[in-house]
Amino acid sequence: MTPLSVRSESFDSIEVEWEQLLPETAADTIFITPWWQRLWLEHYGQEADLHILSVRQGEVLIGIAPLMLTNGVLSFLGDTDLFDYHDFLVRKGREVEFYNALCEYLVGMEWHTLELKSLRESSPALVHLKALAEQKGFRTEIVEEDVSPYAVLTPTWDEYQGSMRKKDRHELRRKLRRLDAADNARQYSCDDPLTLAEHMPDFFRLMRASSHDKDEFLTEDRELFFKDMAVRLAEKGIFKLFFLEVGNVRVASCIVFDYGDAYLLYNSGYDPEYSSLSVGLLNKALCLREAVEKGRSCFDFLRGPERYKYDLGGRNQTVYQITIRR
Known part of the structure; x- marks a missing residue:
């Protein structure tokens, strides 16, 4: 049998194979695509010491390790601010x-710490890396980093509501009826890469208005990242920018990725002046309904334990960090 070899690759040399390999792995998600990682590199990784490693059997690609080295710490390419998952x-x-x-x-290689963040609980790395590192005498620690709630979708919206807790189902239906009675309430999405630039300022306005933390998060650099990301993913048919309007005013917005068999809720905002209509929650609920109607099997609320995720039927998935020290 041909032995396995490990090679150091440039991003350009591995990008096509990376895109082809990803659907054949357990790591398949938007954040592990070469498009997302290249985007991060262009905005934040100009000085990154990349170590993109390919494992091959002959010329057959078995796997890729997208790593970077910073002051002796070897980690996944990217950061947790803009990546919900790594692997x-x-x-x-x-x-x-x-x-x-x-x-x-x-x-x-020369490193003193291997710090691998944002691994989903289903990641094979959690099992294999720990055992191998301990065999080599390295110190290994696995900690819970965050939760990432998700919802398993059903064939119809009625069935999905029926799967929710009774209190949550009752509250959601009551709030939807109240929204229906409001002045010209409607939700729609913008996904044309040629016109997205004119809609992003409203998304940023609503995101800033919804919380102090989001206002602080939304730096000028991150706005530029979001704008670039929106156009590039819209060109691939993955990006959706949803707005909820009441009385012809945009009162809530969210970014959703339509990737594989899932909708992923990336970020959102709403106008607190319309809180009485629960516009932030309902905009997300209507996105969830669309995912059901389009036949998706999962709605991923992504990282964070915000209450609305559970009110809409989310269940917890744990995200872990592995730290290995020499």
Whole structure:
């Protein structure tokens, strides 16, 4: 059998294979795509010391480790501010071979800490890396980093509401009736890459208005990232910018990614002056309804334990961090 080899790659040299491999892995999500990671590199990673490693059997690609080195700390490419998930890309069924080869290669690199954040509870890395690192005498720690609620969708909206807790179902229906009675209430999405730029300022306005934390988060650099991300993902048919209007005024907004068989709720905002109509919650509920109607199987609320996620039927998924020290 041909032995496995590990190679250091440039982003350009591996990008096409990366995109082809991702659907064959357990890591398949928008944040692990080469488009998302390239976007982050262009905005924040100009000085990053990249270590993009490919594991191959002959010329067959088994997996990719998208890493960077900062002051002796080896980590995934990107940060937790803009990435909800990180992971290695490993062809399903080849995990044991991949992690063995990767660990042997990493032993020969110069680093003192391997810090791997934002791993979903389903990540094979949680099992394989810990065991291999401990075999080599490294100190290993796995901690809960966050939660990332998600909803399993049903074939119809009525069935989905029926799966919710009785109190939550009653409250949602009551709030939807109240919104229906409001002045010319409607929700719609903007996803044309040629016109998105004219809609993003309203999204930023609503995001800033909804909380002090979001206002602080939305720096000029992050606004530029969001604008660039919106156009690039819209060109791929993945990006949706939803608005809820009442009386011809945009009162709530959210960014959703339509990726694979899931809708992912990335960020949102609303006008507190319309809180009596629960516009922030209902804008998200209507996005969830659209995901059901389009036949998606999952609605991923992404990171954070905000109450509305559970009010809309979310269940917890834990996100972990592995730290390995020499």
